[in-house]
Amino acid sequence: MLDASEGFTTEDGRRIGGVVMEMKNITLRFGGVVAIQNISFDIREGEIRAIIGPNGAGKSSMLNVISGFYVPQEGEVWFEGRQRPKVKPYEVARQGIARTFQNIALFEGMSVLDNVMTGRLTHMKTGILSQSFWLGRAEAEETANREVAERIIDFLEIQHIRKTPVSRLPYGLKKRVELARALAAEPRLLLLDEPMAGMNVEEKEDMSRFILDVNDEFGTTIALIEHDMGVVMDLSDRVVVMDYGRKIGDGTPDEVRNNQDVIDAYLGVAHD
Amino acid sequence: MFYREAGDFKTSYRADSQTFPIRFDRYRYYVVLAIAFLVVPFIINDYWANAILLPFLIYAIAAIGLNILVGYCGQLSLGTGGFMAMGAYACYKFMTAFPDLSMFINVILAGVVTAIVGMLFGLPSLRIKGFYLAVATLAAQFFLVWLFNRVPWFYNYSASGQINAPQRTMFGVEITGPLAPAWATYLFCLVFLTLSALIARNLTRGSVGRKWMAIRDMDIAAEIIGVNPLRAKLSAFAVSSFFVGISGALFFALYLGAVEVGEAFNIQKSFLILFMVIIGGLGSVFGSFAGAAFMVLLPVALKVVGVDLLGWPTDTVAHFQLVIVGALIIIFLIAEPHGLAQLWRLAKEKLRLWPFPY
Amino acid sequence: MPDQVLFAMEVTLNGLMAGVLYALVALGFVLIFKASGIFNFAQGVMALFAAMTLVGIMEGQVPFSHLINATFGTDIHHFGWQVPALLAIVLTTGVMVVLAWCVQRFVMGHLVNQEPIILFMATIGLAYFLEGVSDLMWGSEIRTLDVGLPQGINETIDAFTYDLFGYGFFIDNLDIVASVIAALLVAGLVVFAQYTKQGRAMRAVADDHQAALSVGISLNFIWVLVWSIAGFVALVAGIMWGTKSGVQFSLSLIALKALPVLMLGGFTSIPGAIVGGLIIGVGEKLFEFLLGGLMGGATENWFAYVLALLFLLVRPQGLFGEKIIERV
Numbered sequence: 022m023l024d025a026s027e028g029f030t031t032e033d034g035r036r037i038g039g040v041v042m043e044m045k046n047i048t049l050r051f052g053g054v055v056a057i058q059n060i061s062f063d064i065r066e067g068e069i070r071a072i073i074g075p076n077g078a079g080k081s082s083m084l085n086v087i088s089g090f091y092v093p094q095e096g097e098v099w100f101e102g103r104q105r106p107k108v109k110p111y112e113v114a115r116q117g118i119a120r121t122f123q124n125i126a127l128f129e130g131m132s133v134l135d136n137v138m139t140g141r142l143t144h145m146k147t148g149i150l151s152q153s154f155w156l157g158r159a160e161a162e163e164t165a166n167r168e169v170a171e172r173i174i175d176f177l178e179i180q181h182i183r184k185t186p187v188s189r190l191p192y193g194l195k196k197r198v199e200l201a202r203a204l205a206a207e208p209r210l211l212l213l214d215e216p217m218a219g220m221n222v223e224e225k226e227d228m229s230r231f232i233l234d235v236n237d238e239f240g241t242t243i244a245l246i247e248h249d250m251g252v253v254m255d256l257s258d259r260v261v262v263m264d265y266g267r268k269i270g271d272g273t274p275d276e277v278r279n280n281q282d283v284i285d286a287y288l289g290v291a292h293d
Numbered sequence: 294m295f296y297r298e299a300g301d302f303k304t305s306y307r308a309d310s311q312t313f314p315i316r317f318d319r320y321r322y323y324v325v326l327a328i329a330f331l332v333v334p335f336i337i338n339d340y341w342a343n344a345i346l347l348p349f350l351i352y353a354i355a356a357i358g359l360n361i362l363v364g365y366c367g368q369l370s371l372g373t374g375g376f377m378a379m380g381a382y383a384c385y386k387f388m389t390a391f392p393d394l395s396m397f398i399n400v401i402l403a404g405v406v407t408a409i410v411g412m413l414f415g416l417p418s419l420r421i422k423g424f425y426l427a428v429a430t431l432a433a434q435f436f437l438v439w440l441f442n443r444v445p446w447f448y449n450y451s452a453s454g455q456i457n458a459p460q461r462t463m464f465g466v467e468i469t470g471p472l473a474p475a476w477a478t479y480l481f482c483l484v485f486l487t488l489s490a491l492i493a494r495n496l497t498r499g500s501v502g503r504k505w506m507a508i509r510d511m512d513i514a515a516e517i518i519g520v521n522p523l524r525a526k527l528s529a530f531a532v533s534s535f536f537v538g539i540s541g542a543l544f545f546a547l548y549l550g551a552v553e554v555g556e557a558f559n560i561q562k563s564f565l566i567l568f569m570v571i572i573g574g575l576g577s578v579f580g581s582f583a584g585a586a587f588m589v590l591l592p593v594a595l596k597v598v599g600v601d602l603l604g605w606p607t608d609t610v611a612h613f614q615l616v617i618v619g620a621l622i623i624i625f626l627i628a629e630p631h632g633l634a635q636l637w638r639l640a641k642e643k644l645r646l647w648p649f650p651y
Numbered sequence: 652m653p654d655q656v657l658f659a660m661e662v663t664l665n666g667l668m669a670g671v672l673y674a675l676v677a678l679g680f681v682l683i684f685k686a687s688g689i690f691n692f693a694q695g696v697m698a699l700f701a702a703m704t705l706v707g708i709m710e711g712q713v714p715f716s717h718l719i720n721a722t723f724g725t726d727i728h729h730f731g732w733q734v735p736a737l738l739a740i741v742l743t744t745g746v747m748v749v750l751a752w753c754v755q756r757f758v759m760g761h762l763v764n765q766e767p768i769i770l771f772m773a774t775i776g777l778a779y780f781l782e783g784v785s786d787l788m789w790g791s792e793i794r795t796l797d798v799g800l801p802q803g804i805n806e807t808i809d810a811f812t813y814d815l816f817g818y819g820f821f822i823d824n825l826d827i828v829a830s831v832i833a834a835l836l837v838a839g840l841v842v843f844a845q846y847t848k849q850g851r852a853m854r855a856v857a858d859d860h861q862a863a864l865s866v867g868i869s870l871n872f873i874w875v876l877v878w879s880i881a882g883f884v885a886l887v888a889g890i891m892w893g894t895k896s897g898v899q900f901s902l903s904l905i906a907l908k909a910l911p912v913l914m915l916g917g918f919t920s921i922p923g924a925i926v927g928g929l930i931i932g933v934g935e936k937l938f939e940f941l942l943g944g945l946m947g948g949a950t951e952n953w954f955a956y957v958l959a960l961l962f963l964l965v966r967p968q969g970l971f972g973e974k975i976i977e978r979v
Contacts, residue, residue: 110517111518120517122514130506147499147500152495152500424768425914560907609717612787613783615779619778622772622776626762627758627761
């Protein structure tokens, strides 16, 4: 097993650092339904961490807990060495956690550029008065943030649709724009909710490449949910496996692959 | 001259995010400004000022204000009439309490007071959404009108219950009261409209505008990417009410001169401004101009056609106006939710490619 | 018993009666909203239009006579016959059904799947359109409507309370009749919705458009049906208010009174509309009676709205509304 504080080096030589986020004994209930039952795991700096499991396993709920949209009834969430109090989702975003959504949640009435620029909102501080008159500060801030946004746009190869209204884009491109918006925030932790859902093989390969590049280029810590096991195993450094709201496996892809509970959950088990 | 963007390259992000990125648009904008400021004041007369120009300028300010709230931030308000009344009465109180204060300051202060009141009535927007909120804003409409009607302090205990704009001058020229020349009132309103449009445009192209639009398009996603929904909505209510308050102050002090609140600022006024925004185009500053112009010109045009040409009685023409306005609202909502502004954009798109569309 | 308490009791009773009428208008809103997600701002104007049409038919007035006279230089006003009230009501119901079909065919049919706020604004447009049409068809003067409902003070209650308290309550017969009719109408609608085939289909559509479509329910038919029922409720409300204070433009403003009722009761609940109507009817009358004098009077103009607004801050879905659950 891994050392709790020090981190480790992956097979391809990337350095994985200390614990960034730690979930301790999380339990989440909706009325009488238990969505997550007493789950603990951690996310380390610079790694790609996957949460997998069959439909209804509670993966999305877990992501929503991390991003602050759901508040668990029990358990603690630790981020960067501090326990997170009960917070609003927008405060979580300001702490440096960005995410994408399973059912794309772009701002349909705005252009691609404007959508990516919304990712910069947590970095923009000028107030209404100075923006009203487009004074030096407001303009300088806009230009500086535009440069960051354009870098992300270049990186994800969506320059050509910069000014296109998002509502006119096909599904695959929308997913990429959503990733761009999340990246524009320069997050310390990036959450991806089924980034490959509904894509064909080619688009999946593109998306996998972008995820790896992001991790490589910016050193971004990534946690992702996916139920397509094949893709996840190639992509991630460590995997949490969930089933019926419980954690049934946790470790490197190889460890998880050989875990009997995981095999049962995915392939089904003969009940006597 | 051809309408083209080819060859008009931008070399900086600053140039790319300016108000009129296409050179031709920029020139046309300067020409319009020059005509409005330098030509119209010399040829204006009382009929044009009172029937068309003043209402257009003043309503356009209100429409810009409402468009920020409805078109950009997605919060429907039916309280515009009440907020205009707030601006009018605040302006009246400032005018009578501080006779030496510049009229310019009076109007701005009226806007500020209205902005504060608007934020107060915007507070429920955090918890209630959509038409629940629309209905809640009706509370502002009815309560404010009742307040100005029934609490004598607001109309300085005048016997008639009306408020009358005292005479005020600016640079030695009267701009309120019956003796104010048409060109002076026109210019005063024009300055406010120009400033309002500039501010609205600046706000909507920057981060504040993006927050509003994010809330409009998907409020939950906006919150998750870091927008504080209450602050974004309240700032929209504040900015919107600021413009609406200014519009109400001008409507009272420069246009009507005397106001009976139940008549001048009733719920029909709220609808009128809302219609300007819908017909002009939700989420477009230019659309607010187009919508205001349209709704001001429609009755005039109908009167010319119906009464003068066809010889119909005036009330029949007025009824026809209701039918036409109602039908237009429905048609625009069905066919073109972005209103006249979008029609204009499409026309420009065609023009840009003309004469070789392929 | 002290006079103040007696007055308050009388005010409360009258408030209850007014509340029943509010509830009746609110009911029209709830029906359309449940089945189609449309918040019909034109409900009040529909009541005006229905009452105007009823008066017009009863008096044998020629529709659009002003327009015809102005265009062709003629001078026609009436056909010269009178139609009995009952037949006129049946004919007016027919007109409201035609109107329902037109609304579905020309307006709402084109706006399926639009955001609720767009639909709401469309109904504001519809309200203007219908008001204009009503004025053009029947003129805009105040009309009296008499379909034979009893009016004036109810002697029995007056005498009974006089014997009891030494003070006779003033309760209008019309209000009593209106309450009874409203109660019957509500009961009828509930029975219709619960026990008939169309009623079940209506509830299915309200629950889930797609699913209803997939089991072979015609959405178009259901929506025309719903708008027709709303038209009929509008007619009933129009008759009550028209008889009480004349058929005129202000009749369309009862819709504005019904809105806070809905906010209080929840947009999707029939019992909510009734309870909300009663609370607001009693509340505004009592508030005016107790505090109106101190505040300059006419508090009825805003009391309902402010009450509903404050209430919504505590419970955004209203008294009986379904809880709003947000998802990503």
